[in-house]
Amino acid sequence: MFLIQNLLEVIIMNVAIIGCGNIATYVVNSILKGDIKGLRLHSIVGTPRRTEYLKEIAAHAECNWTTDVSSLKWEDIDLIIEAAGQKVVRDYLLSFINRGKHVLVISIGALTDIDFFKTVYTAAKKSGSQILLPSGAIGGLDAIRNAAMGELSSVELTTKKHPDSLKSAPYIMENGIDMDDLQEDYELFRGNALDAAKAFPANLNVAAALSLAGIGPEQTMVKIIASPHIEMNTHEIRATGDFGNFYFQFENKPSPRNIKSSYLVNLSVLRVLRDFCGNRGVFYN
Numbered sequence: 001m002f003l004i005q006n007l008l009e010v011i012i013m014n015v016a017i018i019g020c021g022n023i024a025t026y027v028v029n030s031i032l033k034g035d036i037k038g039l040r041l042h043s044i045v046g047t048p049r050r051t052e053y054l055k056e057i058a059a060h061a062e063c064n065w066t067t068d069v070s071s072l073k074w075e076d077i078d079l080i081i082e083a084a085g086q087k088v089v090r091d092y093l094l095s096f097i098n099r100g101k102h103v104l105v106i107s108i109g110a111l112t113d114i115d116f117f118k119t120v121y122t123a124a125k126k127s128g129s130q131i132l133l134p135s136g137a138i139g140g141l142d143a144i145r146n147a148a149m150g151e152l153s154s155v156e157l158t159t160k161k162h163p164d165s166l167k168s169a170p171y172i173m174e175n176g177i178d179m180d181d182l183q184e185d186y187e188l189f190r191g192n193a194l195d196a197a198k199a200f201p202a203n204l205n206v207a208a209a210l211s212l213a214g215i216g217p218e219q220t221m222v223k224i225i226a227s228p229h230i231e232m233n234t235h236e237i238r239a240t241g242d243f244g245n246f247y248f249q250f251e252n253k254p255s256p257r258n259i260k261s262s263y264l265v266n267l268s269v270l271r272v273l274r275d276f277c278g279n280r281g282v283f284y285n
């Protein structure tokens with residue numbers, strides 16, 4: 001086993017990271033510190049305003065910088081990490097896969113469009129690409145998937161976040177919701193995971209991940225609460241089926257670089273990348 005581990009670690013993959021925000025910065029730091037053996041930083045794609053900080057920390061890495069995904073040097077890249085938002089997934093994921101690249105997708109909300117998901121899945125089977133979907137800010141998806149092998153009758157997610165984390169969401173803007181003077185919990189949204197991931201694209205990717213593991217985006221029910229006194233990003237999952245029922249509660253610290261995202265997401269991406277690179281000999285799911 002020890003020998004196999006060492007052999008696996010010799011295989012180095014060139015990685016391109018899209019996004020220069022919280023998750024991208026965490027991943028770049030992890031690669032540069034040697035926390036993900038098997039990955040070499042090849043390219044970083046960022047919007048001009050956001051690249052400066054990352055350029056400082058990656059100053060000594062021989063890394064290509066670009067502001068445009070289409071200008072990546074494809075032939076040298078093995079793995080692409082999307083840490084930029086659902087639009088990037090919708091715009092580019094299929095082209096990555098058709099080129100045979102492996103892709104880690106963190107903005108899973110884009111995959112709630114089932115026709116898009118099927119197209120991506122079919123293309124990946126054809127090209128041999130692996131699509132890595134971290135569980136992100138939640139967990140328990142193994143239990144959801146297990147339960148879905150039988151009759152999984154209901155899956156519900158209740159997400160509670162501070163209004164500051166939610167106020168730039170399209171749903172808030174479009175409905176002119178003012179949360180500045182909120183004194184108590186306020187239910188913002190009740191609907192399915194498909195609509196939740198669209199309405200709160202930077203907040204409800206968890207709903208998408210949960211739904212794809214279980215009974216799908218249209219059947220998975222979501223409640224979103226703005227909570228002015230809460231300090232943690234809280235996600236509660238309830239599921240019922242012929243197995244019985246379960247309840248998970250996640251009380252996540254917000255990431256220091258982005259209060260919208262839980263720090264657990266960064267750890268989840270790190271863990272998936274380590275597993276993918278074979279740094280661990282055991283596959284957990």
Ligand SMILES: NC(=O)C1=CN([C@@H]2O[C@H](COP(=O)(O)OP(=O)(O)OC[C@H]3O[C@@H](n4cnc5c(N)ncnc54)[C@H](O)[C@@H]3O)[C@@H](O)[C@H]2O)C=CC1
Nearest residue numbers: 019020021022023046047050083084085107136137205261
């Ligand atoms: N699956 C999950 O549990 C979670 C998923 N997410 C997703 O991860 C995404 C990233 O999260 P954070 O790093 O915390 O957000 P962030 O806002 O700190 O960073 C996102 C970065 O992507 C950049 N970006 C946007 N479009 C781009 C493009 N076309 N090319 C290059 N860069 C682009 C932005 O300028 C920004 O710097 C979120 O937008 C959200 O969709 C976030 C938290 C949990």
Ligand SMILES: O=C([O-])CC(=O)C(=O)O
Nearest residue numbers: 137203204205206261262
């Ligand atoms: O980080 C979180 O708590 C959840 C989140 O933003 C998302 O799912 O997009």
